[in-house]
């Protein structure tokens with residue numbers, strides 16, 4: 287094969303970071319063959335539509351909300367959890383639309399976000415060395431179930447399809463209707479001021495909707511190329527996951543007359559640990575038509591970022607690349623401006639969004655992995671300012687959040703602070719994440735209000 291020729295499997299000639307070794311090669315081949323024959327989960331036309339909407343974000347005409355779990359689990363694939371997640375995504379975007387008066391492009395970390403990169407391949411549990419948990423599509427959380435099992439890739443496909451089926455059902459049955467935002471589980475927001483602020487938006491919105499119905503305008507909202515977005519009660523929602531397991535991604539990659547599409551999700555991103563210039567992941571990512579994200583952490587060099595962009599987007603297509611910065615509140619000042627300027631000099635069109643989660647993880651004295659709300663807000667505020675100072679624009683945000691409730695109807699307690707002032711002692715109350723700590727419903731709305739106020743001014 288010529289040096290530059292790409293195929294869905296050309297990544298195999300490059301070094302694979304975070305690779306998984308399957309003891310049973312035959313079973314792996316069988317699972318991949320089955321995956322290759324299954325229908326696409328999302329369609330090329332939906333993918334093209336998202337790429338177009340991301341070009342609008344890049345031009346400052348819309349805002350990108352990328353959010354969901356650090357990792358989904360097969361067990362959490364329930365009606366309640368999916369509805370709560372979608373409800374939170376809708377509530378968050380409503381606050382932004384209302385305050386900032388910009389359309390919000392919603393991309394969930396959902397319907398396929400199973401695999402996790404790990405900093406070490408093994409861990410010690412009860413004195414025994416075992417393989418690290420790599421996500422439900424690889425092995426089990428139970429320390430006795432850590433051998434990678436290829437059947438889990440198939441299970442990931444079915445859980446993704448089931449999740450997306452329920453999302454599509456919700457969105458076409460009026461769940462997202464702007465006439466019913468109170469249905470999106472505001473019920474468990476305990477802070478009086480957050481409740482009040484959200485309710486005043488809902489009241490204002492009801493008035494505006496009544497008014498537009500009165501004048502007959504409540505029929506369609508022109509948004510994307512090639513038509514209108516349908517009635518006010520419908521919204522677009524796209525899916526995404528980290529494209530970590532390249533065998534899986536390859537099997538769901540389908541040729542079309544306009545190129546190869548990864549039909550497992552609308553948007554895929556490459557993680558901070560797998561974005562090496564000559565690595566397998568970048569090789570795979572450069573050939574697909576989907577819009578892609580690249581995580582940009584403190585170890586990224588200024589010239590590395592432009593080399594990456596030249597590889598994955600040689601034709602400088604708008605909407606194709608989203609750079610997701612994640613330095614940490616202490617490091618954002620050191621790196622972001624240089625990265626912005628390097629990209630500007632290269633002439634590459636990119637969407638910049640801020641992930642204020644992954645550079646701000648710490649271990650509480652009680653042993654819980656957590657994040658301070660203050661650090662999260664600190665990194666967002668610095669990113670907003672640094673973009674403005676450099677004649678750039680922060681086009682969106684990437685969050686790990688959940689609207690999930692426990693059996694008694696309480697939200698999770700995984701991140702410290704926020705308007706609910708969650709303390710270290712409270713972390714253990716409802717810590718449900720088996721991966722990174724997520725903002726709960728109320729803490730997420732706090733972030734939405736901050737952003738909405740920034741863009742309003």
Ligand code: PEP
Nearest residue numbers: 356557558559581612644
């Ligand atoms: C993630 O987004 O869950 C993640 C692991 O991020 P990063 O690659 O930036 O560490």
Ligand code: MN
Nearest residue numbers: 356357686722
């Ligand atoms: Mn994470």
